[in-house]
Structure formats: C-alpha cells, structure tokens
Amino acid sequence: MFYRTAGQFKTSYSADQALFPVRQDAVLLIVILAFAWIIFPLTASEFTFQTLLIPILIYSLAALGLNILTGYAGQLSLGTGAFMGVGAYACYKMVTLMPWMNPIVAILLSGVFSAGIGVVFGIPSLRIKGFYLAIATLAAQFFLVWLFEKWAWLYNYNASGAIQVPNLDMFGVYVAGPQATSFTQYYVVLAIVSLLTWVCINLTRGRPGRTWKATRDMDIAAELIGIDLMRSKLTAFAVSSYIVGVAGALFVFMWRGAAEPNLFDIPLSFRILFIAIIGGLGSVLGNYLGAILIVGLPVVLGIVPEALGLEITSATVEHLNVMIVGGLIIFFLIIEPHGLAQLWRLIREKLIIWPFPH
Amino acid sequence: MNVHLQEDLSKHTLRADDGIAKGADLLKVENISLSFGGVKAITDISFDIKKGEIRAIIGPNGAGKTSMLNVINGFYFPQQGTITFRGEKRRRARASETARDGIARTFQNIALFKGMSTLDNIMTGRITLQKRSLLWHALWKGPAEREEIEHREAVERIIDFLEIEHIRKTPVGRLPYGLQKRVELGRALAADPALLLLDEPMAGMNLEEKADMSRFILDVNQQYGTTIALIEHDMGVVMDLSDRVVVLDYGKKIGDGTPDEVRNNPDVIDAYLGVPH
Structure with missing residues (x-):
C-alpha cells in the first residue's frame, strides 16, 4: 500500500543505478537524516549523546570498515581493534x-596510517584463506597492542602509559578534549560517518564492489575472468583499515577522551565482528542496525527495571x-x-506486494 | 536476432577486430606436454585455432580436454611446448593476464558469483575493460558513473542477445541450471573476447535448452565474429556446430579435421568404442 514500486519507471541507466531507485526509500532516508542531523541533537540529553548517539555512530563506522573486508571481499579479520x-x-x-x-584533517589522515599497516598485515591473505587468515590477523592484533604498550614514543612517554586527548579547537570551537561539548562532537562524528558511508556505498555498488564480491564468491573464477586477486584483496585491506582507523581515532578523540x-x-x-555479523555481512545498512542493537540494548536493559x-x-x-545480549x-x-x-530486505519484499501474499 | 541488435553491434567496438584476417591462425598450440607428478595429462599435442571458426575438442572422459583448456587460458603452464596467441608466444604469467589478453571462458561446473545478481555477474566480465581508479569510484559522480553506464549499455546488449532480460536483477543462486549456464556465457561474452573457450556448455541440459544454447553459440560466432573453442560430449551438437574437431584420448591427439573426417577416422571410433590398445 505505502510501499508500492508500481508506476516508478526508470528511463535511464543512471536512474536505475541511483542510490535509492525506489521513491519511498529516498523519503525514508530523508526522514532518518532529518532525525540524525536536526531532531536528535536538539533533543538529546548529555546521557543520550554519550551512551547512544555517539557510540552507535562510531561502532557503525568501525563495523562498516570490517564489513568491506569480511562481508564484501570475504577475508575474515580478527584484528579490527588493533587497527582502530x-x-x-x-x-x-x-x-x-x-x-x-x-x-x-588529523582524524581523516590517521586512517592513512592504519591503511598502510592493514595492507602489510593483509599480505598473508594472498596465500592463506578462511580460519588461517583469521589467525594471521590475530597476530596483528596481539603484536600491535603489545607495540602500543612498549613503544613509549607513541604515548609521548606519559607516566600512565595512556593517551590523553588534548583540547583541540577548530575556528574557535573546541571539538575534542575535556572542553568540547557532546553537541559539537556529535556533529563532527556524524559528518565524518555520513561522508565515509557515502564513499562506501559508491565503492561497493561499482567496479570495486564487484571485484571484491567476485573474489569472495569464487576466487578461481574471478582470476580467470581477469581479476588480479592480489590487488583486489590488498585494496580491500587498505579501504577497510582506513575506515577502521578513522573509526578508532573518533573512538578516542570524540568519545572516550x-x-x-x-x-x-x-x-x-x-x-x-558481532555488530557486522548480526547486522549482516555484505551490507552497508546492516552495520547501523547491528550497532543500534549491540550498543542500544544494554542501555535499554539498564533503564527498564x-x-x-x-x-x-x-x-x-x-x-x-x-545474558540477554548473548541470548x-x-x-x-x-x-x-x-x-x-536481510530481515529488512525480506520485510521490503513483503511490503511491496502487501496486502497480498504473492 | 532482432534488427535493433544488429545495428547495436555495429556500434560495438570488439576486441575480436584485431587485424588478424579471418581464417588465419589465432592460436597455435605446439608440442604441449603437461603432467601432474607422475600423471601425464597431456602428451605432445599440437593444433591450431583459426580466426572466426568454431573448434571442438572432444574425447572420452579423462582424455585431457579440460586440462588443454586450462593450459590455453593460462591456469596451467605446460612443462613443454609453446602456445602462440595472436602471433605472440605465451610466457609464464598470472592467469588473470590471459583474460586481459582477450581469452574468456566458461566452466564445466558453473562458476558464477552466487551472491550477485545476473546483471552484476555479467558486469564482472567487463572488469578488465574498466579503467577508472578507486578514487573516482569513491566519488561516483562524474567519470566513474559515466564509465559504469557505458559498460552497462554493453552488458544490456548481451542481456538482450541472450534473452535474459527478466532475470536481470535476480541473484544467480536462485536461477535454474540452464539459465545459470546462459548467464555464464554472458559473463564470458561481456569481456569482448578474441577467443571464447566453452567447457561443456550443454552438460546437464534438456533438449530445448541445448537447442537454445546451440543457437546462441552460432549467433555469437556469426554476429560478433568471435572465435570459439568448445568441449562437448553431445556428438550430434559437436558435429553440427563445429567447423573443425580435434580428438584427444589418454592425453594424446588421435584425430583432427572436419566433422566428417573425424567421424570416419578409425582411431576415433576405436577410442569411443573402447577398443584396447
């Protein structure tokens, strides 16, 4: 009834390949964006900013980065935390x-470093697959965390061994550090997350996305139709680690402090990894749904009693x-x-023909 | 073949138009031997594929037909012998580079990308022709979108040609076997190949599907001018479709010639009847 696609004809390939070829989807997106950009920040309390809005966005972005690698290119990784x-x-x-x-600029550039490290630790993927690759990325996880602890230069020889976010201002407004307000930080996070989500959608709907999916679905066939597997896997590692790295910078600078x-x-x-799997591997939307569930559920469970x-x-x-999250x-x-x-995809298919069953 | 497709094809720039005259050698296989450990898969085989022809490779099970195809498209590198494609000797290289040189293939067991739609699967066939970098694709608007649309048009012509418009957006995992085979042919065609290798394109099909597939193979050969090498077990199909046939048995070549010559070759008859040697 409300979600009919009948009568919406595409007359160009450009329209057919559009981000939201169905009109109702575009309307839904505008509503969601209005909530995210206007209604939430105006109404949210400090508690909502700190326990829901900001962490959901940051976790979504990190899961999106992992999803490029694991969901689209099919390379299992357990080193996301370290790349963050x-x-x-x-x-x-x-x-x-x-x-x-x-x-x-610093936050966006910091992803470049994690992309570089990600490519280095992605090299084993050229020889090994599946669980063995997961173990190889686990090595990255342990090595990098060890490095964060032992290499004092990284935390400026701080006695506590921790990094403390200094007050950082942009055009006279504090965006990070103790003086920054949640309101500003939320907008910074939202802007970066929106930008990178748009980039990821573009990458996954065009040639790069098809290259990755081909590598994931059947690597031998992919190679025989002319896909350079090495390039495909390493670009997946680079793009994924870039996004994960930016998410890591946001995680500390915009949220944890x-x-x-x-x-x-x-x-x-x-x-x-849970967020990406529960949200849906090989999907951009799923990361948001997964993050809302994993971050939001404990908060709701804490408030309800x-x-x-x-x-x-x-x-x-x-x-x-x-217990409840696990269940x-x-x-x-x-x-x-x-x-x-996928649940959303099925609901959509049903909605298109609703109220008829077929 | 409908009329508008014909005029579409004239706009099509084909890699098949590469200056090699029709009937000249497109691919030459000379004294190829391939073995896996102690098992000799191919022993000293030579034959050629001429531009514009349909060349069949036949033989009983285990004769080395698929190995031969794998050698031609660079998946295996033979221990001995040379392969000359378009006048250039093949060097040892990654298999993906043979595809870039203009050899496309289909597989005996369907090797489609299950998680993608028909359209996306056929679009992957054009990946080697898409040149825009990752950064342009990240922006989408502008060059990347133009490139996507340009290749989409080429892919839509193939979808038209193979009569699979109705399953354009269907994930290939949901399609019946016969259609999957057709999509796979589409993916190979999308690369504008100079040489198309078909590994048992009609295996497991019913009579009607075989008739359709035969028609597509002949049309590809005649309308696009694509040279085709195919492996097939259905002798009726092979004899009707192909211009020349090469027969393998136990990794050796036992016959080569027109369908009529091969049919009357006593060695070929013996091989198929299982006469001990």
Whole structure:
C-alpha cells in the first residue's frame, strides 16, 4: 500500500543505478537524516549523546570498515581493534607533534596510517584463506597492542602509559578534549560517518564492489575472468583499515577522551565482528542496525527495571545484560543468519506486494 | 536476432577486430606436454585455432580436454611446448593476464558469483575493460558513473542477445541450471573476447535448452565474429556446430579435421568404442 514500486519507471541507466531507485526509500532516508542531523541533537540529553548517539555512530563506522573486508571481499579479520588503535595513536601523535593541525584533517589522515599497516598485515591473505587468515590477523592484533604498550614514543612517554586527548579547537570551537561539548562532537562524528558511508556505498555498488564480491564468491573464477586477486584483496585491506582507523581515532578523540593500550584488545575486535555479523555481512545498512542493537540494548536493559520500579543491584543488571545480549545474538543468528539487513530486505519484499501474499 | 541488435553491434567496438584476417591462425598450440607428478595429462599435442571458426575438442572422459583448456587460458603452464596467441608466444604469467589478453571462458561446473545478481555477474566480465581508479569510484559522480553506464549499455546488449532480460536483477543462486549456464556465457561474452573457450556448455541440459544454447553459440560466432573453442560430449551438437574437431584420448591427439573426417577416422571410433590398445 505505502510501499508500492508500481508506476516508478526508470528511463535511464543512471536512474536505475541511483542510490535509492525506489521513491519511498529516498523519503525514508530523508526522514532518518532529518532525525540524525536536526531532531536528535536538539533533543538529546548529555546521557543520550554519550551512551547512544555517539557510540552507535562510531561502532557503525568501525563495523562498516570490517564489513568491506569480511562481508564484501570475504577475508575474515580478527584484528579490527588493533587497527582502530593504529588510527587513534596516529591521530594522537599528529595532533601533539603538529598542534596547528585541523583536528578533522588529523582524524581523516590517521586512517592513512592504519591503511598502510592493514595492507602489510593483509599480505598473508594472498596465500592463506578462511580460519588461517583469521589467525594471521590475530597476530596483528596481539603484536600491535603489545607495540602500543612498549613503544613509549607513541604515548609521548606519559607516566600512565595512556593517551590523553588534548583540547583541540577548530575556528574557535573546541571539538575534542575535556572542553568540547557532546553537541559539537556529535556533529563532527556524524559528518565524518555520513561522508565515509557515502564513499562506501559508491565503492561497493561499482567496479570495486564487484571485484571484491567476485573474489569472495569464487576466487578461481574471478582470476580467470581477469581479476588480479592480489590487488583486489590488498585494496580491500587498505579501504577497510582506513575506515577502521578513522573509526578508532573518533573512538578516542570524540568519545572516550583517553585510551590505554588494552582498550584496543581482542574484546573490541569481537564486539565489532558481532555488530557486522548480526547486522549482516555484505551490507552497508546492516552495520547501523547491528550497532543500534549491540550498543542500544544494554542501555535499554539498564533503564527498564528502574522505570518499572524494580530493585535490582547494578551488578545484577550487568549480568542480565550479558545474558540477554548473548541470548539475542543466538536468537537472531538462528532466525536470520544473514543478519538484520536481510530481515529488512525480506520485510521490503513483503511490503511491496502487501496486502497480498504473492 | 532482432534488427535493433544488429545495428547495436555495429556500434560495438570488439576486441575480436584485431587485424588478424579471418581464417588465419589465432592460436597455435605446439608440442604441449603437461603432467601432474607422475600423471601425464597431456602428451605432445599440437593444433591450431583459426580466426572466426568454431573448434571442438572432444574425447572420452579423462582424455585431457579440460586440462588443454586450462593450459590455453593460462591456469596451467605446460612443462613443454609453446602456445602462440595472436602471433605472440605465451610466457609464464598470472592467469588473470590471459583474460586481459582477450581469452574468456566458461566452466564445466558453473562458476558464477552466487551472491550477485545476473546483471552484476555479467558486469564482472567487463572488469578488465574498466579503467577508472578507486578514487573516482569513491566519488561516483562524474567519470566513474559515466564509465559504469557505458559498460552497462554493453552488458544490456548481451542481456538482450541472450534473452535474459527478466532475470536481470535476480541473484544467480536462485536461477535454474540452464539459465545459470546462459548467464555464464554472458559473463564470458561481456569481456569482448578474441577467443571464447566453452567447457561443456550443454552438460546437464534438456533438449530445448541445448537447442537454445546451440543457437546462441552460432549467433555469437556469426554476429560478433568471435572465435570459439568448445568441449562437448553431445556428438550430434559437436558435429553440427563445429567447423573443425580435434580428438584427444589418454592425453594424446588421435584425430583432427572436419566433422566428417573425424567421424570416419578409425582411431576415433576405436577410442569411443573402447577398443584396447
């Protein structure tokens, strides 16, 4: 009824390849963007900014980066946390060595460093696949976190061994550090995440996306139709690590404010892998849905008992969180192994013909 | 073939138009031997493929036909012998480079990219022709979009030609076998190949699907002028379609010539009847 595609004819290939070929999708996107850019920032409290809006965006971006590598190019990686760390430390070194640098430029440049490191650790993918590659990326994970701890130059020989985000301003407004407001930081994060999402959609719908998907689906056939597998895999590693690195810089500079090496340890990698898998591998939208679920659920679970007037200690809430999130992950993977994005795709197919069953 | 396709084809710049005269040697295989450890897959085989012809490679199971195709398209490198394609001797190179030189193929067991639609699968066939860099594609608007549309037009002509317009946006995993084979042919055609290798294009098809596929193969050969080398077990099809046939048995060449010559060759009859030697 409301989601009919009948009567929307495309008269050019450009229209057919458009980002949102269905009119209702475009309307939906405008509504979502209006909420993200105007309504949420005007109405959100400090608590909402810090526990929901900003972390959901940052985790979505990190999952999007991982999804390029694992979902599109089919190369399993367990080193996401460490690559986020590379981005964060690179950003920290840049803003402390060159304080005049524009913080947004620094954040966008920090991805270049993680892209470089990502390509280096992606080289084993030319010889090994699947679980073996996952173990190779695990080596990156352990090595890099060890490096963050042992190489004192990285954290400017700070006695605590942690990096502390300094106050950074842009045109007179503080965007990072203790003086920055959540409101500004939210907009910075939103702008960067929107930009990189748009870039990722462009990359995945054109030739690069097809090259990656061909590599994922059948690498021998891909090679025999002329795809250079080495190039395809390494560009996937580069693009993925770039995005993950930027997400890491945002993670520390726009949200956490400070970071110790163990922040980037393997639990972070798994958290992002869960978001990508639950959201749906090989999808851009899925990362957002997955991040909303994984970040949002504990917050909701923390608020609900209080709102109902139940007396539960915070430790019990914490345990309940873990149990319910775990249960939901299993539930979702059984109901829809291709993730929330696939669930949305199925709902769409049904909606187009609704109220008729076929 | 409908009329508008014919005029479309005249706009098409084909890699098949490469200055080699019709009937001249396009590919020459000389004294090729290939073995895997102690197993000799191919022993001292020579033949040629002439521009514009349909060349069949036949033989009983295990005769080395698919190995021969894998050698031609660079997936295997023979221990002995030379391959000359368009007058140039093949050196050892990555398999992806043979595709760039203009040799496309289909596979015995369908090797489509299951997670992609028909359209995207055929578009992958044109990846070697797409030159814009990653940065342009990140921007999309401008050169990258123009390039995508230009190749989309070429792909749509192939979709028209193969009569698969209705499954354009369907994920190939959902298609029946016969259509998947057709999509695979489309993907190979999309590369504008100078030489098209078909590995059992009609295996597992019913009579009607075989008739369709035969028609497409003949049309490709006649309208696009593409040289075709095919492996096929259905002798009726092979004898009707091909201009010349090479027969392999136990990795050796036992016959070569027009379908009539091969049909009457006593060695070929023996091989197919299983006469011990």
